[in-house]
Amino acid sequence: MIFKSVASLLLLSGSVCFAQSFAGSESAAGPSSEPKRPISFDLSAIDKTADPCTDFYTYACGNWKKNNPIPGDQTRWGRFNELAERNNYLVYQELKAAADAPKTPLQKKYGAYFAACMNIDLADKLGTKPIEPALKTIADWNDKKTLATLLGEMESRYATGYFFNFGSEQDQKDSTQQIGEVDQAGLGLPDRDYYLNDDERSKTLRDQYVEHVTKMFVLLGDTPEAAAAEAKSVMAVETALAQGSMSRVDRRSPANVYHITTIAELQTMTPGFDWKVYLGAKKEGELKTVNVTAPNFFKAMDEQIGSADINALKSYLRWQTAHRFANNLSEPFVQENFRFYSQTLAGQKELAPRWKRCTMATDRALGEAVGQDWVAKNFPPAAKDNMEKLVHALETALDQDIKQLDWMSDATKVEAKKKLDAFRDKVGYPEKWRDYSSVVVKPDDPVGNAQRVAAFNDHRDLAKIGKPVDEKEWGMTPPTVNAYYNPAQNDINFPAGILQPPFYDFKIDPAVNFGGIGVVIGHEMTHGFDDQGSRYDPQGNVRSWWTAEDRKKFEERTDCEVKEYGGFEVASGQTHEEALTLGENTADNGGLHIAYAALMQTLAQESSTAEGKIDGYTPAQRFFIGFGQVWCENQTEQSARLRAKTDPHSSGQWRTNGSVQNFDEFGKAFGCKVDQPMMPANACRVW
Numbered sequence: 001m002i003f004k005s006v007a008s009l010l011l012l013s014g015s016v017c018f019a020q021s022f023a024g025s026e027s028a029a030g031p032s033s034e035p036k037r038p039i040s041f042d043l044s045a046i047d048k049t050a051d052p053c054t055d056f057y058t059y060a061c062g063n064w065k066k067n068n069p070i071p072g073d074q075t076r077w078g079r080f081n082e083l084a085e086r087n088n089y090l091v092y093q094e095l096k097a098a099a100d101a102p103k104t105p106l107q108k109k110y111g112a113y114f115a116a117c118m119n120i121d122l123a124d125k126l127g128t129k130p131i132e133p134a135l136k137t138i139a140d141w142n143d144k145k146t147l148a149t150l151l152g153e154m155e156s157r158y159a160t161g162y163f164f165n166f167g168s169e170q171d172q173k174d175s176t177q178q179i180g181e182v183d184q185a186g187l188g189l190p191d192r193d194y195y196l197n198d199d200e201r202s203k204t205l206r207d208q209y210v211e212h213v214t215k216m217f218v219l220l221g222d223t224p225e226a227a228a229a230e231a232k233s234v235m236a237v238e239t240a241l242a243q244g245s246m247s248r249v250d251r252r253s254p255a256n257v258y259h260i261t262t263i264a265e266l267q268t269m270t271p272g273f274d275w276k277v278y279l280g281a282k283k284e285g286e287l288k289t290v291n292v293t294a295p296n297f298f299k300a301m302d303e304q305i306g307s308a309d310i311n312a313l314k315s316y317l318r319w320q321t322a323h324r325f326a327n328n329l330s331e332p333f334v335q336e337n338f339r340f341y342s343q344t345l346a347g348q349k350e351l352a353p354r355w356k357r358c359t360m361a362t363d364r365a366l367g368e369a370v371g372q373d374w375v376a377k378n379f380p381p382a383a384k385d386n387m388e389k390l391v392h393a394l395e396t397a398l399d400q401d402i403k404q405l406d407w408m409s410d411a412t413k414v415e416a417k418k419k420l421d422a423f424r425d426k427v428g429y430p431e432k433w434r435d436y437s438s439v440v441v442k443p444d445d446p447v448g449n450a451q452r453v454a455a456f457n458d459h460r461d462l463a464k465i466g467k468p469v470d471e472k473e474w475g476m477t478p479p480t481v482n483a484y485y486n487p488a489q490n491d492i493n494f495p496a497g498i499l500q501p502p503f504y505d506f507k508i509d510p511a512v513n514f515g516g517i518g519v520v521i522g523h524e525m526t527h528g529f530d531d532q533g534s535r536y537d538p539q540g541n542v543r544s545w546w547t548a549e550d551r552k553k554f555e556e557r558t559d560c561e562v563k564e565y566g567g568f569e570v571a572s573g574q575t576h577e578e579a580l581t582l583g584e585n586t587a588d589n590g591g592l593h594i595a596y597a598a599l600m601q602t603l604a605q606e607s608s609t610a611e612g613k614i615d616g617y618t619p620a621q622r623f624f625i626g627f628g629q630v631w632c633e634n635q636t637e638q639s640a641r642l643r644a645k646t647d648p649h650s651s652g653q654w655r656t657n658g659s660v661q662n663f664d665e666f667g668k669a670f671g672c673k674v675d676q677p678m679m680p681a682n683a684c685r686v687w
């Protein structure tokens, strides 16, 4: 699945790959100690010298920020990361046990994957050998007209994503069906803007990128002179692809990425690439139509294939192959990849220990295998039951919120209610686990393992084309600390990994849990009604269910947020890209309102003890502090700049302050006066 329209709580899964903490000096040692369990509502995090009405984020998180510097192997360090580190450690325990003494066939498989990844001596001994078959295939290619044959073969055996992605996707107009889709891809830098922007910082990063690509070619055995020339060619090819690429903001509108095209039309559009041959190699030769997300990209790709020297295209393919598997290769590749992608681009000081990287890699590769055993130990059935109750409480609150909206007509409210009633709630883990029985894992072949998993996922994804949609499938693994809404399925998804402190604590007062996981639930539900989700109907089809006048009023409200968040700075001279973050900002604001309403209903139903102060704070104050403390974080300047370009989420500071300053109940809870920074007279409100 090309997960382009899924709105997640923390970070889009597709963006994660650039900031991975892959690369210090290599050691196969395990963790030195167990990461501490995060706590909900941390009194020691609060900075009482700060005025909550002036800067609530500093009040809720000031001492946490002072006492929690960014660890050397991270680019951002927040409460999410604390929990993710702990989950990762617990997954590591499963992997280590399975590698040492597997008890089941599944444990044998994921244990072997992990053990192969951990084997530094093997990786160093193998050097570039594991990717030599792929490099030879590229070296032997000598006719541009057969690029389609080459890509079909390379993708089936090694990996996808050269130039473009081909996969399955739910049809926007008939969400019960899976269709084929070709989408822009193929860049080595995190976004097209890195190739196109003219400022000094972008130019310097481009020079550093070319230097990195050069070093990778030298590691492949090329002379420095040849490597420099090849890197220049790579830059030219990728710049041409970037010029044709659609921006992240434009991709938010479903209509912009929906162009059902016959294969014959696609062939006319891109005469230099033989689609029949390519699709045949992918065993999709019968396909009559595909969705071409970004036609201009494919035209640019075709022009580039036509005009570039074949040696330039070969350099591009070689680079992308080495890049894709750099972290599975010997130490010099791992270090060089770390130096550019983690250090230069994201400000990470040191390579994460190998056990962490291999744990994350195994979770990505075989997440529903190790996830089964992780869930059995770490996710009690009571947690699932409680979570389902919370989700229902939030759905009731959103229902009432919609009924009370003064700007929406009754006609649109009826439709909104239908959409809310059609939400599918998915909590914890899949009902049916993915079947990995066909994936061959060998203890002495780490790169081959990664390639076979990539091929398995590719085949699995393509096999969906023309078949009904599997609504029970998950897009995140169980230990993941995140959540998402998928507009085409109209479902909200909460992996087991996030259903723990600081988000949810079985033993704490409801105010804190509603401020934590309650807001997370409200956030995902609101995605169904943000700038993107609101264009989908209850069945997940793109269809306008709004009256024209209501849509106009909705957009006036979202425009207020666009202007507001566009003024929030994340690094010197770097603000949020307001149209990119609009959906997440709307979800943060809506989530906070809905969770607060759900808390107040819950407190009204419970005994009066729930209304008293705890630790000197009222339930409303505890709700807001619980919310703010989920977002305590420190991040490197480089990471802040990288995320501003690629991440649709605002930074923790603005996720907190932006949301509370738009909610008058916050000002009331802390006794703020109108026109103080956290209680502006002209607050924005959508949901």
Ligand SMILES: [Zn+2]
Residues within 6 Å of the ligand: 007, 008, 009, 010, 523, 524, 527, 584, 587
């Ligand atoms: Zn989100």
